[in-house]
Amino acid sequence: MRFSTKLEVPVRAGRGERSRGQLLEAALVCFSHDGLEGASVRVIARRAGQNVASISYHFGGKEGLYREVLSQAVRRVSEAADMMRRELGEGSVQDPDEAIELLKRFFGSVFRVLIADKQGILLAPLIVREQTRPTAAFDVIYEGGMRRTHETVSRLVGLAIGVSAEDPVTVLRTHSLMGQFLGLITARETLLRRMGWKDFSGHNADAVMAVVEENVSVLLRGLRQQKKKKAGKS
């Protein structure tokens, strides 16, 4: 146990706390690279400079460690969405153009955290893998941030186009928009090869981000105009 038996407060940053941290750090790298089943506890332990048994001791086993890693990852990624939701909650966003601007900013944040950032190379595959083939830890991601994020983006998409956020088509469009990242993350290697890039740093990230932002604004504005036309006709 990491807590005193008498008080419910951590007495001191126990010596185990350091081990836990090192295990989590090593596990993030391994799970990101090889997935839950593919990663080996022995490799994780060696990379962390710890004994194999320490994983069972500190996290109850491989799966417990995995859940903890996922939890930390999704917390970091969701920060952008949480900030966006706060702005949205304050009611400062009213007209479509503002919504589009906010969405562009949001996509920029996610892009930086998930793709351009060095740590993102570790976070993204974790989350993507859990989408493709959910393990028992899927809820850690979904309830830990994914659901909130999707709902918030849906509201903004609805605002931008001028439709209800609950409309199934709006939900589909939200998925489609956010799917851009899944596409970028998923085809990361292919895209890098095709462009002849080494990574998504500097100019490269700017170029990709520009396309993403352009897509968001052109698409949403186009859909809004299309809706206006139809409304005018009927």
Added chain:
Amino acid sequence: MRFSTKLEVPVRAGRGERSRGQLLEAALVCFSHDGLEGASVRVIARRAGQNVASISYHFGGKEGLYREVLSQAVRRVSEAADMMRRELGEGSVQDPDEAIELLKRFFGSVFRVLIADKQGILLAPLIVREQTRPTAAFDVIYEGGMRRTHETVSRLVGLAIGVSAEDPVTVLRTHSLMGQFLGLITARETLLRRMGWKDFSGHNADAVMAVVEENVSVLLRGLRQQKKKKAGKS
């Protein structure tokens, strides 16, 4: 060996040919579900009604079987792109609107093969996984169809917007467009849950497809108009 030692022609559909087929069929299911490393040769063999050793015998090992499965999968998916390229080669496509129409048709084909079709549930994860984390068999997919497909779509995107197909931005936009599928495939489970669907059949597929097609036309038309405006200003 499946061939006569004297003639380079298969003497008869050897008894082994049947085993090979059953192994390939079972392997497609297993590799699609669990990936190259995750799938077990014993499970594959049992599902195929064959002995474990038959995999090494017929395909030289697990990896050989995997390559063969990949090869067949990419061949099936690339059919849509090949048809599109033939039309493009005949020079019947000239103006942007035609290009957009052809792209919409192409995306429809890919969508049906990769997402709506029952077999697609098997093909898609195979290809996506190879994108996220390329194995030694990556070239089977890339050279087996992916490259041709991307080049063809790039040409059409260039035609639709009125820019060069070799422009890096055009390549990025092509990736972004095709990434829609990666997004749909990757988040398949999440999307189904969110929409309360069981699968992508019937109305569900139509609804998703409608959004995808709308995205393609609205985005490309919007980009074309944007380009016209800019050209007019300068």
Added chain:
DNA sequence: GCTTTATTCAAACGATCGTTTGACATATTA
């Protein structure tokens, strides 16, 4: 017929997997 080739199959091989064990070291409590 006999020989050769193609195919199937149960068994065993060595390697690696996640987890558990029990001794040992270290820190906290009384």
Added chain:
DNA sequence: TAATATGTCAAACGATCGTTTGAATAAAGC
């Protein structure tokens, strides 16, 4: 200081992995 948690570590456990072996079976060539 004695007693008690807390943390570390080498070793072993049983299970599963992909591959290989060698004998048994079936078809084809001569």
